[in-house]
Structures are given as structure tokens and as C-alpha cells.
Amino acid sequence: MTGTNQRIDSRRLWDTLMAMAEIGATPKGGVKRLTLTEVDRAGRDQFSQWCQAVGLTVRVDSMGNMFARRPGRDPSRKPVLFGSHLDSQPTGGKFDGALGVIAGLEVMRTLHDLNIETEAPLELINWTDEEGSRFGHSLMGSGVWSGVYEQEATYDLRDLEGVSVLEALEGIGYRGEHPARPFEADSYFELHIEQGPILEREGKRIGIVTGGQAQVWYDAVLTGQDAHAGTTPPSTRRDALVGAARIVTLVDEMMRARGEDGRGTVGRLQVFPNSCNVVPGEVRFSVEFRHPSGEEIEALAAGFPARAQEMAREVGLSLELRELFRIPAQPFDPECVALVRDAAARLGLPAREIISGAGHDAVYVARRIPTAMIFTPCKDGLSHNEAESILPEEAADGCQVLFEAVLARANRPG
Template identity: 50%
Template sequence: MSRAASNLQIDSARLWDTIHETAKFGRTPKGGVRRLTLSAEDKQVRDWFRKACEGAGLEVKVDALGSMFALRKGRDMSKPPVGLGSHLDTQPTGGKYDGILGTLAALEVVRTLNDAGIETEAPLCIVNWTNEEGSRFAPAMMASAAYVGDFTTDDILSRKDAEGVTVGQALDGIGYRGTTPVGAQKLGSFVELHIEQGPILEAEHKTIGVVDSGQGVLWYDGKITGFESHAGSTPMPLRRDALATLAEIVLAVETIAKKHGPKAVGTMGEAVIANPSRNVIPGEIAFTADLRSADDAIMNALDRDLRAAVAEIAGKRKVEVTLELIWRKPPTHFDPKLVDAVQNAAEMLGYSHRRITSGAGHDACNLNTRIPTAMVFVPCKDGVSHNELEDATQSDCAAGANVLLHTVLALTGVAS
């Protein structure tokens, strides 16, 4: 690598400005972002991103699930591009950085290379993956999963949100159902920058997390069917209370996750009482469960223990409980050579760093099943994410972008 390339730094102020510029699309009163996938706000940020990429000289294509691919040519176009990016959709009460940092940092990497007049040997491809968050359509990370063949395009297009709108209808509604077949844009590797979404880097005063693995995920949809009856006239021993049953299941999930800790976590994130009323004992409740571990054996144990606990609780309370595993994502172990490239970049730039496991799922985890993949983490304040209070410093965001830049340069090579 030339001296000019080895000394290259991204424009910190420019990156910071783009983060805050895009935060206006779906801005919330508390300073966060509500930009559900394929919403009007998502269209706004997509249009902005397309224009910014084309302004940087990139050719933008959109696939059949709305994922955006922005290609920067390399000297040798026979080589598959090095992919970089993340996503631009958010949680209902999301922040400015989750996913967004990785996508905008990828844009900043390209802008920096353009400013320096550097041509890479292999091409680069920035990707904005559709529906990473999974807050409107399930499962999360569906577009990258379809890209590697875990789902068919038609399956994903048919998925519905809570209002019954399909992915296909939502894509058409904002004009982002592309003509490029899913998987047609080949990638030779992929590197994703992200905030940690946890407290470890901040607590240890580390600037860069070199991500070497990611937790596997178990997602369940459940339904409790008890019996609705009068809250005043039904004796306690005769009740078939769906909500009391749910309370026991919630505590069981917590107990099971702690039992298999520290390498396991468990969450009950949603519960909906059918036809709720103050003076009616709940008779039907739909719920979700989310259990995770980076150890496949522990994932099996979590599933076994949860099913056993649910069966025991249902029998004791004389209710029916159905529990459907709707998604199982195995633990991720990122490509060792790419992980080393991230670490080498951090060391070359003089940033404090540590190896780390990702507690959250990411598009890079899906892609790793088919192509070499790695991730770069930077700290977020108090480890808070999926919250309007999500925050990160300009210097840490810039550091992550610089590590991304030099990892990409190591992977693509600089044309002579």
C-alpha cells in the first residue's frame, strides 16, 4: 500500500453531518428516529442515499426485496466486489446510529477514496439491506437471509405486517421493488461497522470492538388459551387465567436464561390480550419470546428447557399454550482472515481494541454463511440501543469508519 493510502483518514465532520442529516427522516420529539422499513420515512432516506451514492460516482441497483447496491468500480472488474454497509431502517423508538452508522460510514469511505484519487484493485459495493430490524416484518434481517438463500424471494414478499400489508405491497408503495434478482449482485466479502449495542467497550475504555462471533437467535410465537370469566364471581381455584399463565412463562424465560448464563439471554418482548377488559379474566394472549446464545449446545438447551417449562405451566393452570419456533439463526463465527484484517487496521491506527461477541443479530451474520464476513464495533453511551436515547461520540464513529476504510483497503488492494 502506498504511503498516501496508509495515512488516509476519513472526514470526521462530513460523516457526522450525514448522520445528523439523515436523522431528520423520521425524527422523534425525544431526538430519536422512527423509520420503519418500507415506510414513507424509509423512502425519504432511501432517496437521499441513492442521490448521495450517485453523487459519489456509484452505480446504484435495487433488488427485488428493495436492498440497495451501490457499486464503485475497481481496476479489475473480474474480481467480486468487497461489500460494506448495513441498514437504514430503525425500531419504532430507534436512534441515529444503529445500522445507520455502518451505511453512512461506507459512503464516507468511498468519498474519502474519491477525494484522494485512489483506485482499488477490486471493486467496492455499498449495501443498504432491507428490513434488518424486523420491527415491521418478521423475521429480522430478511433481505440478507434471502440473499444467501435462507428464504425465497416470494416467501419474503408475502410476509405481512400487523395491518396485513405484505412486503411486496409495501415495496410497491414506496417504489423500491427493484428489478435486480435477489443474489444477482455478487460479493466477495462483506465488512459491517456498527455500534456495539452493549456496555462492554465503554466500560473497558476500548475504542474498537473486533467482532469474532455473534449469538444465535431463537424466535418464538406463542398463544395462551384460557377462559374468559367474571373477575368478581370466579373463585381463584377455578380460574383459567391466560395473563397469570403468561406471568409464569415470563419468569420461566428469565430463570432459564440465567441458568445457562453468562452465555445466554432471554426476553419476552410482546404480549397482546385479546379483548381486554378491567373486570374480565383474560382468556387469550399472544406473545413472543427471544432467546440467544453464541453456543449451539446452549441454544438446544434453551429450547428444550423452555418447552418443558411451558408444558408444565400450562398443565398446572389448565390452559392451552402453543409455542412455535418461527426462526432459528445459528451462532456466527466470522472469517478469521477478515477478523485479523479488522484487528490489524485497529492496531495500525493506534486504537485501543478487544475481541468481542455480538449480542445482537446483524446482516453480516446472515452473509457469513456464504461469504467471508467481519464486523467492527464502536462504543455507544451506556450500552443503550433500540431507544431514542441511543448515542455515540463523533470521535468513536470516525475511528470505526477509519478502521472500516483500512480493512477495505487491505481486502481490495490499491491499484498501482
């Protein structure tokens, strides 16, 4: 039942993307839908209403992950899953995550309009807290679902205001009754903007994602001594911010030593007591490394902590460095990837194979079921920014490839 004569409604797709972007809209044209906030609740409620309007049955699990189900002709078949996330960064763009969810909705709407019944059931997913910007753990909902994270420990994570994940889930009414754990499913597909410059630079309309790169993340706390900025000489200073600056430079140096494939970032930094005339006595910050090679990540994980500790000691500081998680390089399923490749070719869309530089829910889901991803270009490769932008035709191309791949998988011989 696949083919280029069955087309998604590109105008409806774009209009729905823009309607979702109004929820949490920022003055600079982006969105702020932090996970498990009232704004997130509003986005979830709207998504649920749209799903129910085309006859989908929506259920919510204990992590707030939302599943919108469309039955298939054969109820004994495992469902084909697809989706992404609706939460955003504090200064996020309209398309990061939302494209995959809203395009999935458009797939369901098109099937409804064309009265197409697939052999296998379909389920569209909105995963909870992919971004990790509020509670410090990205891929939280899919991580618990896939068994990477333990639910009770995740419930105990707190934001900067001291609110726990459990309190936030219950506060917006999205702690569901269904357990957040893997269930029998056929496969998973996720459409996402590339969040990088490669597709645009090469004039490709579709990225055929073959896997996700390896990562290691840390939380760091440097402790020195608060002191008067005007009376404390260099010889007696234990300036935590100076130590943090040196470690930030180390992260950058270790990244650049690995060429264009290297990634190393300190994205969050808190200085205490944060007063203009006090030598900082404590600094808390994040560290993350990413690389397509699992061996390179293992080398970074083996070398970075010791070098960081040495730098801290040199300036009289103590360093508490806690590894949050280490994600191995994750290849995607060759058969599912082939369906994406075939769909792009059938539609005549210029495409290339690509490794995902960003973490996505698909990376954790791939540990449980066959998985593939589809990338669309984004202007200048810019993401996690209010100026994030894609063209309507790029969104439509990605959605059409998703439609073709999902139908091909759902209708394959049993």
C-alpha cells in the same frame, strides 16, 4: 493503498449521520424509520441521492436491498461489500444500523475525493428490515439474499395492520427488478455500534468482532377463556395472562441459569380482549434466547417448549408455540477479521476481540462469503432506545478502520 495518511472526513461523516437522523426524528432525540414505510422510503431516497452524487451506480433487488457500486481497476475481480441498515426500532436511536451505512458512504466519498481507484469493485449495501420490528422477522433482506428465508413466504408476512411485505415493498416503490439472491462477491464488512457496555467499560475504541452468538426465536399464543372479572371465581378462571406471566418468568430463569452470557427476552406481548374488567382469554407474545454457545441454545430449544407447555396446562390453557428460526453460532472469516485487527493496530486504537451479542446482517451474509464486523462503543451500552449515543470521534475511528480494512481487501494481490 491503505495507510493512516488517507483520512476520512470526520466532520462530513457526523453531519451526514445527523442529516439522516432528521428523517423520522422523534421528540426524544431518536428515530422512527420502520421498514418499508414512507419514512423509510425518504431515508432510502436520500441515501440513493448521496450515492449517485459521487458516481455510484445504485441497484435494488426484489427484497428492496440497495447496492451502490463503485467500479474497480480490474472488472473481473469480485466486489468487496460493506454496509448495514437504515431501518429502526419504533423508538430507535440515531446510530443503530445507520452508522454502518453512512460510514460506508463516507468511505466511498473519501475514495472519490482522493481519486483512489481500488483493484476490486466496491459495493455499499443498505439491507431491508434488519430490525424485524414491523413484520416479526429480523434480518429479513439479508436472510432472503443469503437463502436463509424463502422469498415468497417472506412476501406473505404481514404487520399488525395486515399489510404484507410485498404490498409494503410495492407501496414505497422499492421492489427492485434484480433477484434477491447471492452473487459472486469477495467479502463483506459491517461497522456497527456495540449495543452493549463492554467496549466503553474497558476503554476500548474498536471491537474486533470474531462472530455472532447462537439464537432461537418463538411466537407463542396462549388460549384460555374470556370471562367477567367481577363474577368469575379463581376455580373457574382460565386466565391467559397469568399463564403468560409464568412463562415470562420461566424465560428469565432459564436465562439467568446461564450466567452473564445468557440472554432470554419476551419483548412483545398482546393481551386480548384487553379490557380492564375482562379476564384475558388470549395472549400472544414473542420469546427469544441467545448465547455464544450453540450447545446452550440447543439445550434451551430442547427444554423450553416442554416446560412452557407444562406451565400452560397447569392453569388450564392451551399453548401454541412456533419456532420461528434457530441461528447457529456464526464465526467470521479469520482473514477478514485480521484486516480489522491490523487496521486498529496501525491506527493506534485500543481494541479487543468480541462476540456480537446482537443479530446483524453480517451473520447471515457470513454463510455465503467471508465476513467481518467492526464495533464502536456506545454510551452506557444503550441501544434500541431514543437515548442511544456515541461520540463523533468514536464514529470517525470506526469509519477509518472500515476504510483501511476495505481498501486492504480490495487491493490484495489477485
